[in-house]
Amino acid sequence: MIRIIPRLDIKGPNLVKGIHFEGLRVLGKPEFYAKHYYENGADELIFMDAVASLYGRNSLLGIIEKTSREIFIPLTVGGGLRSVGDIREVLRAGADKVAINTAAVKRPELIREASRAFGSSTIVLSIEAIKTAGGGYEAYTDYGREGTGLDALDWAIKGAELGAGEIMVTSIDREGTGKGLDLELIRAIAEALPIPVIASGGAGRVNDVAEAAKVGKADAVALASLLHYNAVTCYPYQHSDFSREGNIEFLRQPQSGFGKITAATLQEIKANLIDFGVACRMSRRGA
């Protein structure tokens, strides 16, 4: 049964969305989106601190503490987690799983230590991939800013051997573009690994999600733009104060600038999956 996981990239107190992780737009408070998705049948949620790696810390603790009191589906938290101690701290705030990338590239043993300490199922290895001229994929860190020299598939296999419970693969080339997920990348990793693979980056239409499942063999799909650009139309922005915060033009006029993205609700995405013969969880009711 495939899992559909809204992915919330967070900068300071806000949910943000960019293209290739650049040009971030403020979409509003993450608590609103988290609750909205929970009530509409999300299977899990992922929170990523979009600036944590730059500053070397995760600033989501407050948001996680609040969210985990109201939302009873698994929460994964990533961004800037460097050590077993950092991981313990976000788990104590109410996260169920953590996503690690930069720190694992720097010191792969962290995957082993963390999976021993908290159980494999708690540790998600996040891999950001960019297609190389030679047709392979290189793993990147810091939202696609830093190359690692590692082949993405080899790194995924190594991560699974070290004890990661799941792998999240994000195509930086596709991220935020709405051009569809990178099916070749996802399928190569999903078929090579004995553990579940979460596909991320590029979904722009409901059919892209079905293709990630059927062609890409993904075990789960993480979605941002596709869902956020629908949910933002429900956002009570006229009652919110964003006077001190970043690029808010989009929030003021949420009807403009979807680009290639035909936004959808979780129900529409799941109904389409079922039409394609892909099993997924349909909630009994809206809330």
Added chain:
Amino acid sequence: MRIEASPRVAIVDYGLGNLFSVAHACAATGSTPVITSSEAEILNSDAVILPGVGAFGDAMQSLRGLDLIGPLRDAATSGKPLMGICLGLQLLMTESFEFGNHRGLNIIEGQVVRFQDPQEGDKILKVPHVGWNGIFRPPGARDGGGLIAGETDAWKNTPLECIHDGELMYFVHSFYVVPERDHVISSVSRYGDHEFCSSLMAESVFGSQFHPERSGPEGLKMYNSFRKLIIRRQNCMDM
């Protein structure tokens, strides 16, 4: 004396697992959670939850180090409601084969075994089994889709009361329990060609392989039913 509507539930903290989502689920359904590794707290509580994510051997070693094996076994034999979740269910069993052979709490007779290449058609499924899956009344308690006429519902007076047969719950596990006696099995689930015990109930002890605290509104209903069971038991004892 009638017990107050908010029973104290000791959530056993032995250094593993997400205790906080369990505590939040208790609080959201009217219980008073107390995260603790103290024997006295466990004795003084109205019920006990043994959560857990991680390795079986490490968990038993940690419980032994905290001197909690005796108190947990005593809680079970005294009839105090005890709920094991995920690894917490597996710890209730006699022994596990996770990385060697480990003795468990032996509150429920049976073993903990790993999924052996679960298959769906010609496709080998991934282990761990992660995600949402249905829970069903065990075959003996079913007749086609419905209940066997004249039998009492297997889910009555358990935390599964109010749950629909086939309801989806959230699982994350590579191992599952095989109880020695079939009649303790309260639900089964399927992963590929494996049908496994996804929850069990014996006297006042309940265990679930899935995470009700991560299974949305339906999972919360189980916490609410658990609270009602605690209150019902207290009221019986006071009569």
